[in-house]
Amino acid sequence: MKKAYKFAVAAAALAFLAPAFAQEEEVEYEGTVGWTPVAIGIATPVQLPWGLNRWDVYGLDLNLFYSDAPKMVGLDFALLAETTRKEAKGLMAGGLLNLALDNVYGARLGVGFNYCTADVYGLELGLIGARNNIYGADFELLGATQRNVTGFQFSGLANVSTERSYGATLAIGTNIAKTAYGLQLAAIFNMTEELHGCQIALVNYAKECPAGFQIGLVNIIRDNLWPVLPFVNGYF
Numbered sequence: 001m002k003k004a005y006k007f008a009v010a011a012a013a014l015a016f017l018a019p020a021f022a023q024e025e026e027v028e029y030e031g032t033v034g035w036t037p038v039a040i041g042i043a044t045p046v047q048l049p050w051g052l053n054r055w056d057v058y059g060l061d062l063n064l065f066y067s068d069a070p071k072m073v074g075l076d077f078a079l080l081a082e083t084t085r086k087e088a089k090g091l092m093a094g095g096l097l098n099l100a101l102d103n104v105y106g107a108r109l110g111v112g113f114n115y116c117t118a119d120v121y122g123l124e125l126g127l128i129g130a131r132n133n134i135y136g137a138d139f140e141l142l143g144a145t146q147r148n149v150t151g152f153q154f155s156g157l158a159n160v161s162t163e164r165s166y167g168a169t170l171a172i173g174t175n176i177a178k179t180a181y182g183l184q185l186a187a188i189f190n191m192t193e194e195l196h197g198c199q200i201a202l203v204n205y206a207k208e209c210p211a212g213f214q215i216g217l218v219n220i221i222r223d224n225l226w227p228v229l230p231f232v233n234g235y236f
Contacts, residue, residue: 033054033055034055034056035055035056035057035058035071036049036055036056036057036058036059037057037058037059037060038057038059038060038061038062039055039057039060039061039062039063039067039069040060040061040062040063041062041063041064042063042064042065043063043064043065043066043067044063044066044067044068044069044083045068047063047067054070055069055070056069056070056071056072056073056086057069057071057072057073057074057076058073058074059073059074059075060074060075061074061075061076061077061078061082062075062077062078063077063078063079063082064078064079065078065079065080065081066078066080066081066082066083067081067082067083067094068082068083068085069083069084069085070084070085070086071084071085071086071087071088072084072087072088072089072090072092073088073089073090074089074090074091075090075091076088076090076091076092076093076094077093077094078093078094078095079095080094080095080096080097081094081095081096081097081098081099082094082097082098082099083097083099083100083101084099084100084101084102084104085101085102086101086102087102087103087104087105088100088102088103088104088105088106089104089105089106090105090106090107091106091107091109092104092106092107092108092109093108093109093110094108094110094112095110095111095112096110096111096112096113097110097112097113097115098110098112098113098114098115098124098126099115099116100115100116100117100118100120101116101117101118102117102118103116103118103119103120103121104116104118104119104120104121104122105121105122106121106122106123107122107123107124107125108120108122108123108124108125108126109123109124109125109126110125110126110127111126111127112126112127112128113126113127113128113129113130114126114128114129114130114131114140115129115130115131116130116131116132117131117132118131118132119131119132119133119134119135120133120134120135120136120138121134121135121136122135122136122137123136123137123138124136124137124138124139124140125138125139125140126139126140126141127140127141127142128140128141128142128143128144129143129144129145129146129155130144130145130146131146132146132147133146133147133148133149133150134146134148134149134150134151134153135150135151136150136151136152137151137152137153138151138152138153138154138155139153139154139155140153140154140155140156141155141156142155142156142157143155143156143157143158143159143160143171143173144158144159144160145159145160145161145162146160146161146162147161147162147163147164148161148163148164148165148166149161149164149165149166149167149169149177150166150167151166151167151168152167152168152169152170153165153167153168153169153170154169154170154171155170155171155172155173156171156172156173157171157172157173157174158171158173158174158175158176159171159174159175159176159177160176160177161176161177161178162178163177163178163179164177164178164179164180164181165177165179165180165181165182165184165192166181166182167181167182167183168182168183168185169182169183169184169185170183170185170186171185171186171187172186172187172188173186173187173188173189174186174188174189174190174191175189175190175191175201176190176191176192177191177192178192178193178194179192179193179194179196180192180194180195180196180197180199180206181196181197182196182197182198183197183198183199183200184197184198184199184200184201184204185199185200185201186200186201186202187201187202188201188202188203189201189202189203189204189205190203190204190205190214190216191204191205191206192205192206192207193206193207193208194206194207194208194209194210195208195209195210195212195214195221196209196210196211196212197211197212198212198213198214198215199212199213199214199215199216199219200214200215200216201216202216202217202218203216203217203218203219203220204216204218204219204220204233205220206220206221206222207221207222207223208221208222208223209221209223209224209234209235210235211235212234212235213232213233213234213235214232214233214234215231215232216231217230217231218230219231219232219233219234220233221233221234221235
């Protein structure tokens with residue numbers, strides 16, 4: 001108990017003295033006033049240092065409900081939501097929302113929504129995921145959407161890539177990609193315009209299949225010699 005108390009006092013002292021670390025001549029992003037090694041509080045901007053959305057954090061960002069920082073490098077925890085306006089590197093955990101307005105490098109965990117307007121490199125775990133591109137591993141209880149996915153992705157209902165999927169996409173419901181390279185595995189339905197790899201589901205659909213095959217009850221490759229076949233369809 002005493003150790004925990006001493007840690008809390010030390011963290012508060014660091015956060016209170018954080019303005020001393022400000023280096024305005026080295027600030028990379030417009031609107032920031034400097035950087036801090038520790039940021040703690042209830043919800044931005046009610047924390048130390050005051051007005052966290054003006055401070056880059058290199059270290060620990062701990063807020064009870066909501067945190068907001070221009071740039072985050074290290075560990076970021078908030079009970080409800082965490083936001084990074086610029087680049088984020090490390091471990092980010094927001095209970096209901098992880099929001100990034102620039103690239104993410106590392107892991108984002110939660111039980112709600114993982115949203116990124118740019119690219120994600122690493123691991124994401126949540127209820128719903130949406131981003132520009134993801135490179136790594138993604139686990140979403142309901143579904144995920146992005147332009148391109150490279151790596152491994154699992155969702156309960158659906159994985160949707162508006163451009164390409166590279167690697168393996170698994171879903172209890174549906175996998176959809178404009179072009180699929182690798183494996184699409186679903187309990188119900190797989191769909192792609194162009195298949196380079198393997199589809200396994202109850203129903204599989206591909207507009208064309210330059211190289212690959214389908215396994216399922218109904219397999220459709222529209223430009224194939226036999227467009228619809230049971231059990232197996234493909235082109236080699």
